[in-house]
Amino acid sequence: QSGAWGFPRGGMGAVAAAIAASARGFGATVRTDAEVGRIRVRDGAVAGVTLASGEEIDASCVVTTAHPAISFLRLLDRAELPAGFAADIEHWQTRSGTVKINLALDRLPVFTAHPSVDPAVHGGTIVLSESLDDVENAFQEAVGGKPATLPFADICIPSVFDDSLAPSGKHVMSMFTQWVPDTYADTPDEAALADYADRVIARVEAVAPGFTDSVLHRQVIGPYEMQEEYGLVGGNIFHGELSLGQLFHGRPAAGYADLRTPVRWLYQAGSGTHGGGGVTGIPGRNVVRQILADQRAERWRRRLRRGSSA
Ligand SMILES: Cc1cc2nc3c(=O)[nH]c(=O)nc-3n(C[C@H](O)[C@H](O)[C@H](O)COP(=O)(O)OP(=O)(O)OC[C@H]3O[C@@H](n4cnc5c(N)ncnc54)[C@H](O)[C@@H]3O)c2cc1C
Structure with missing residues (x-):
C-alpha cells in the first residue's frame, strides 16, 4: 500500500543486500569492512580516500553517507573547511534517548x-x-x-x-x-x-x-550501543536531531542542502542531509542528480574554455 510502512522480506538487511545487488548489476564493486580513515583533498577538490588499513583509493568524486560529524570533523582536515561550516557541524545537535x-x-x-x-x-x-x-x-x-x-x-x-x-x-x-x-x-x-x-x-x-x-x-x-556499535554519534538514529533548525536548508548546514560540500566533488547523502533521516532513498537519488548536473556543467565549462582559447 503506498504511503504506509512496509516490512521487507528477510528484514532490513535484505534492503541493503538488494541495493548492493543492483549496484553490482551496473558494474559496481561493493566493499564492506573497509573503514575510511581520511578523505584526501588536493587544491580544494577531493582526491580520494585512505582506508584505516592504509590502502589508498583515488577517486575524482566521493559521496559520504557517514554522520556529518564523522565526515567533516574526523575524516577531513579542518583546514579544508570554511570556519563557518566547521562551526555549524560542531554545533550539530545529535542527542538521543x-x-x-x-x-x-x-x-x-x-x-x-x-x-x-x-x-x-x-x-x-x-x-x-x-x-x-x-x-x-x-x-x-x-x-x-x-x-x-x-x-x-x-x-x-x-x-x-x-x-x-x-x-x-x-x-x-x-x-x-x-x-x-x-x-x-x-x-x-x-x-x-x-x-x-x-x-x-x-x-x-x-x-x-x-x-x-x-x-x-x-x-x-x-x-x-548505537553509538559504539553502529557509529551513530550520540546514539541518534537519524545522524542528527529532526528539530526545526536542522531540517530543509539547515540539514546539515545552511548553504549545503544541495548535497555539495565545501570540498569540490565531495558530496554528502546520509541521514544527516535533506531528505533524511529514515530509509527514504531521497538523499541518494538527489545526490546522483546533483553530481550529474555538476558534471554536465563542468563539461560545458571545459568546452567554453577550449573555444575561447582557440
Ligand atoms: C533502532 C532504529 C530504528 C529505526 N527505525 C526506523 C524506521 O522504522 N523507519 C525508518 O525509515 N528509519 C528507521 N531508522 C533510521 C534508519 O535506519 C536510518 O535513517 C538509515 O539507516 C540511514 O541510512 P544512512 O545510509 O544515511 O546511514 P546508516 O545506515 O547509519 O549508514 C552509515 C554507514 O556509514 C558507515 N560508516 C561510518 N563511518 C565510516 C567510515 N569512517 N568508513 C566507512 N564507513 C563508515 C557506518 O558503519 C554505516 O554503515 C531506525 C534506526 C534505528 C537505529
Missing part, C-alpha cells in the same frame, strides 16, 4: 481487547501510549536524567508476514521505545536500562496477559 528492544517470542501475544490472531492487529503497528500526557512525562523524566517510568513504544511483529525470520510458531518483536537520558550515549546505566526494558515489557503484559512468559530472549540496544 531512544532504546531499541528486540524480543524472541515463544508465541504471539493475546491482547485482551482483541484475543483472536488478526494480521490487521498483530501485523500492524502497536503503540504503547495511553495519553499525550504520558508521552510528555516520559520525555520530561528523561530530560531530568531519569529513564521514563511509563516508556512510549512503537512495536511491530514482522514475523507475522515473514516466515524467514523465526521458526514456525515463534516470532520476533521489534520495539522502538523512548526515552532514557541522552547522557546514556557516553555513560549508560546498565541496571536502570534493564529496569526500563522490564517496564516496557510490563506495559505489554498489562494489555496482553502472559506476554512476559512468552519472551525467550531479549536484546536491549540503548544510545551507548
